[in-house]
Amino acid sequence: MTQNIYFDESGFTGNNLLHPDQKYFAYGSVATDDAEAAEFVAGLIEKYGIQGGELKGSKLVKFNKGRKAIDEIFTHFEGRIKVSLAEKKYALACKFFEYIFEPCISEINSTFYGIGFHKYIANIMYCEFMARGAGAEEIFQEFENIMRNRDTENLEAIFSSSSNTGNSPILKSIREFAQHRFEDIRDELMSLKDENTGKWILDLTGSALFTLLANWGKEYDQITAFCDNSKPLQQSHELFNLMVNRSDHITSSAFGEEHPLTFNLSEPLVFSDSRISHGIQLADAVAAAMVYSITATDNEHAMKWKALIPTIAHYGSIFPDLDMLNLKDLSAQRNAVVLLELHERAKNGIDLIDGMPEYIRLVSQKLLTHPMYA
Incomplete structure (x- = not known):
């Protein structure tokens, strides 16, 4: 069975990893389908009076009602969320x-x-x-x-x-x-x-998406990946095209741990506007929440979400040791x-x-x- 997975980022600055106001990058993903995502998002918008008709993670984290809405996302989709985090x-x-x-x-x-x-x-x-x-x-x-x-x-x-x-x-x-x-x-x-090849060489989007897909591939035989419109991904999608209808499972232990290197896509990456893709809106909210959790430590929601990092946000994450x-x-x-x-x-x-x-x-x-x- 093919599983839809939706992806979006928070903290994107492309090749500028020294951006003074965006110190962290998160790439979020949620396994769901169009019908479930649409119904769930519509329910959150109505329940919390969210303006604009869509979930925007960067706005939701600024207000208590918005953070409560994100809380419901983590609860409802427990076990179906993966995030890659990076300190730039x-x-x-x-x-x-x-x-x-x-x-x-x-x-x-x-x-x-x-x-x-x-x-x-x-x-x-x-x-x-x-x-x-x-x-x-x-x-x-x-x-x-x-x-x-x-x-x-x-x-x-x-x-x-x-x-x-x-x-x-x-x-x-x-x-x-x-x-x-x-x-x-x-x-x-x-x-x-x-x-x-080189235009987005420092951007973290491609490697984050690849790592997430490789780990989702351990759970699902085939994946349809829906991504928000992204110039880095649109210009470097050839690598992902190699994974279309690929059923072999190749791993590597080059870095001291066993990591999956392949996954099976049903088709090339599907790019969609977040305004019409409810699944991408969910991924956007999750990514924004992860960045918020490590930048706003004095907030109860931030502390709660930060506690989730070892479980949902260790996939290809890049932090000093x-x-x-x-x-x-x-x-x-x-x-x-x-x-x-x-x-x-x-x-x-x-x-x-x-x-x-x-x-x-x-x-x-x-x-x-x-x-x-x-």
Whole structure:
């Protein structure tokens, strides 16, 4: 049986992940059908006197009656809601690893993902930025500008604007690593020159939708996906087209956990106007509620919805994990040593991946008997 699932977002800022007023992004989804959604939405509009004839999550969360209406959505559709959440600054830090480090180590990237090196770098960059470490803000801004414009000029001097006597040793190492490996970074950016591929490269919509669909695919044999009109999705829908009438179930454990990589769509993504799609209105309200839950902690509804996050909002969600930086942990010590090794190799023109798996194993064994910090 084919299941209709409706999707919408809250906090969309496209490629601008440093937007000062929109710090979080949520992509909500609700499994229902047209008839149930229409009847339920009409009932909420009448019961709570909602103006405009439709549910708009950004407006509902501002008023107590609107928040009560959203409460009813969570109750009625319990077990049929999934959300992907992201803190945008940390998401940008993850993109930093993906486009600055990944191109340089792509031949054995599974080795680095296997030890959590990608999370180590992302969390280091995030901490530097949030602590307003000297040069960190400049690196983030320059990186976002490079990615938004796919600028391949002057990459040999990448992040020079961040050079500061107050730079932390780690930030200095990361900047110099990028400068020494600028050709790898340039090749990656050149591959993104295609308008459809690169225009929305930092946007979180596509990855959130894919992750949600992959997880819904574990519950339903086939899905019809209804999405609000979205330029990023409309320009990058080819990946989703590959999932039409796809019945195989492929998973990956590349990131330390088993994740589904495929799902079965009945047809290409269906784009619809939220004004006429009641299911999309429900997804919009759910997404807005999740953003509200982590930005308005002094409200009873916010606290109630925040408690739902571990159950409904962990699908591909992107939030910092500062435990990755705890140097009492051997894995953090190992990643710190690996970063130093990569920096040293880049500085001296030594192959980054030759013998690296063996080096990582050696470091792991050494730290077991001689940890850097007791």
